Each structure stands twice: as structure tokens, then as C-alpha cells.
Amino acid sequence: MESLDYQIFSAIERCLSERGLTLDERSIDSIIKDIKAWLRPSVEAKGVVATQDGSLTLISDKYGEPYHSLTAGAIKECLVKFIEPSEIIKKAQKGKVRILDVGFGLGYNLAVALERIKAVNPYAQVEIISLERELPEVIPFLPEPYKSYQKLLLDGLPEFCKDGISFRLLLGDARESIKNIGSFFADGVFHDGFSPYRNPELWTYEFLREIKLRMSWEGIWVSYTSSLPVRKALKMLGFGIGTSQSIGRKRGGTVASLSLKDLLSAEELRKLNTSPYAIPFRDETLKAEPLEILINYRIDVELLKMAQGGLEPPTPRFSAGCSTN
Numbered sequence: 001m002e003s004l005d006y007q008i009f010s011a012i013e014r015c016l017s018e019r020g021l022t023l024d025e026r027s028i029d030s031i032i033k034d035i036k037a038w039l040r041p042s043v044e045a046k047g048v049v050a051t052q053d054g055s056l057t058l059i060s061d062k063y064g065e066p067y068h069s070l071t072a073g074a075i076k077e078c079l080v081k082f083i084e085p086s087e088i089i090k091k092a093q094k095g096k097v098r099i100l101d102v103g104f105g106l107g108y109n110l111a112v113a114l115e116r117i118k119a120v121n122p123y124a125q126v127e128i129i130s131l132e133r134e135l136p137e138v139i140p141f142l143p144e145p146y147k148s149y150q151k152l153l154l155d156g157l158p159e160f161c162k163d164g165i166s167f168r169l170l171l172g173d174a175r176e177s178i179k180n181i182g183s184f185f186a187d188g189v190f191h192d193g194f195s196p197y198r199n200p201e202l203w204t205y206e207f208l209r210e211i212k213l214r215m216s217w218e219g220i221w222v223s224y225t226s227s228l229p230v231r232k233a234l235k236m237l238g239f240g241i242g243t244s245q246s247i248g249r250k251r252g253g254t255v256a257s258l259s260l261k262d263l264l265s266a267e268e269l270r271k272l273n274t275s276p277y278a279i280p281f282r283d284e285t286l287k288a289e290p291l292e293i294l295i296n297y298r299i300d301v302e303l304l305k306m307a308q309g310g311l312e313p314p315t316p317r318f319s320a321g322c323s324t325n
């Protein structure tokens with residue numbers, strides 16, 4: 001079997017060749033080092049584990065990453081990173097709220113959201129569209145009062161309409177299924193893929209543009225991540241962005257809305273304007289392999305680093321389009 005270094009090296013060579021670029025050995029080594037670090041599992045544990053607030057989550061074998069924050073607690077993360085900053089409760093109090101849920105996973109964000117919404121307004125009309133590639137074989141349950149809503153969602157898959165809740169889960173690659181949503185303008189978007197560097201296809205400029213098309217003007221997009229490529233893509237798409245509360249780690253998440261003015265600190269803005277890593281992941285066809293997206297991003301970072309260091313970079317083509325097969 002090919003070593004990971006060799007697989008990454010071959011994929012870099014293919015991407016460079018398709019873009020008509022060459023890089024020296026030092027640059028290629030530094031790209032391989034970053035890619036390996038980004039792909040490394042974030043936890044060693046496997047299966048179902050307890051999080052900080054006592055609620056359970058699952059570790060994904062494929063991504064080597066938990067479905068929810070272990071250090072913040074799964075329920076706390078749902079509340080602080082998704083439900084509160086999306087302001088969906090305020091909207092539900094007025095009568096109706098529409099949620100676009102990217103990455104259904106264990107259904108936690110939605111179950112906690114539904115419980116909170118119905119607690120403040122039992123008559124609220126809730127319209128939910130959820131995108132998910134594949135449901136895990138084992139799904140741990142939240143404790144009550146959230147469990148009843150999680151069961152309602154799981155028992156009703158792939159769609160139901162009951163007690164003022166209309167729910168539709170589109171199974172498959174979200175880049176494709178998002179095109180089948182039809183007319184929908186979300187008040188709140190829960191963007192909850194695995195971390196951007198391990199699951200880049202859910203965080204590209206092009207996929208976020210698809211999301212933008214399905215949001216209302218005042219709709220609020222929320223995520224736990226504050227990563228530079230994601231924030232840069234949101235900015236390039238015309239969103240105003242801010243930072244949500246941090247829990248369980250130093251950095252907060254991101255809140256974005258077309259109707260919002262930027263609320264970033266001077267330091268956050270400086271990074272977004274000057275870091276060579278502050279460029280978006282690209283996936284023009286919405287079909288690129290995740291490794292291809294990552295490598296093309298890292299090549300573009302290398303080109304920017306050269307330009308910033310006063311070196312003459314090989315002429316970059318912004319578009320990414322190579323195959324890693």
C-alpha cells in the first residue's frame with residue numbers, strides 16, 4: 001500500500017501539472033506537512049463517548065473527529081454555537097421559523113432547537129430542511145426533554161409533517177442535494193460539517209454560495225468554526241460576519257448574515273486581510289474530491305506566501321480543477 005506521504009505527494013504533482021505550475025522541493029515538503037497535520041485524527045477515542053456536560057456523542061471513524069465538542073459538551077454546543085446565535089427562538093416567538101440544517105448527524109442540533117422553540121411557543125410553525133450524506137449506524141440519544149424530539153426526527157425520516165413541524169431530510173452529498181431543495185429561504189442555517197480541513201467540500205466558496213441562495217435577507221448562518229478560509233468565503237459572498245461565544249476552547253464560532261455589518265475585532269480583521277491562509281477553499285464544479293480541494297487551497301497559500309515574501313511565484317490560476325484519483 002502507498003504511504004500517506006506518497007499519496008499526498010502524487011496528488012500534489014497532479015494538481016500542479018493540471019494547473020501548469022511547478023514548485024520547488026521545499027514548498028512541496030511544506031504542503032505535505034500541512035496536509036498531513038490537517039488530516040490527522042483529532043481524538044484517539046472511538047465509538048460513543050461522554051462529553052463535558054454528560055451528554056453522549058459519537059466519534060466518526062472516517063474523520064477521526066467527534067460529532068460534537070467533547071470539551072464544551074454536546075448539548076451546550078447546540079445551544080451556544082447554533083441555537084442562540086441563529087436567533088431562531090426570537091423568530092419562532094413571532095410564529096414561524098425556517099431552518100436549513102447542513103449535516104444532520106445525530107439530529108442533536110435540531111432536537112435541541114425544536115425543544116427550545118416549542119418551549120417558548122408551542123404553536124410555532126417550524127419548517128426544516130436537513131442535508132446529510134449518510135446516517136451513522138449507531139445513534140446515541142440525548143437525555144429528556146430533547147430525546148422526544150430526537151426520536152420524532154429519527155422515527156419520521158426522511159420526512160414528516162406533524163404538530164406544526166415540517167421536516168425533510170435530503171440524503172446524499174449536500175453539494176448535489178442542495179440543488180433539490182426548491183424554493184426555501186432559511187431564517188437560520190446550522191452549518192455543522194466536520195472541521196473544514198477534514199471535510200472541505202462543505203466549506204467551499206461555491207457550496208456557501210449555494211447556501212446563500214437559500215437564505216432570507218435577514219437569515220443568520222451559524223457555525224462552530226472561525227477558520228480563515230470559511231470566513232474569507234463568507235466575506236467574498238457579501239456576508240457581514242461576527243464571532244459567536246467561545247465555549248470549550250479559545251476561539252468562538254462564526255455568525256454571518258447578509259443584513260449584518262462586520263462585527264469582528266481588529267485582530268480578527270487583520271488576520272482575514274493579511275494571512276496567506278485567508279483564501280477560500282474552491283470547488284467550481286461542486287464535485288471535487290476533498291483532497292483535491294485541500295491541495296489546491298494549500299498550493300494557493302504557498303503562492304501567496306511567495307508573493308508576500310517578495311519571491312516571484314509561478315503564475316497562479318485561481319481556479320482549481322485537478323483529479324486526485
Ligand SMILES: C[S@@+](CC[C@H](N)C(=O)[O-])C[C@H]1O[C@@H](n2cnc3c(N)ncnc32)[C@H](O)[C@@H]1O
Nearest residue numbers: 103104105106107108109132133173174192194
Ligand atoms: C459534525 S457532524 C453533524 C452533527 C449534527 N449537526 C448533530 O447535531 O448531531 C457532520 C455531519 O456532516 C455530514 N457530512 C459530511 N460531509 C457531507 C457531505 N458532503 N454531504 C452531506 N453531509 C455531509 C456527516 O455525515 C456528519 O453527519
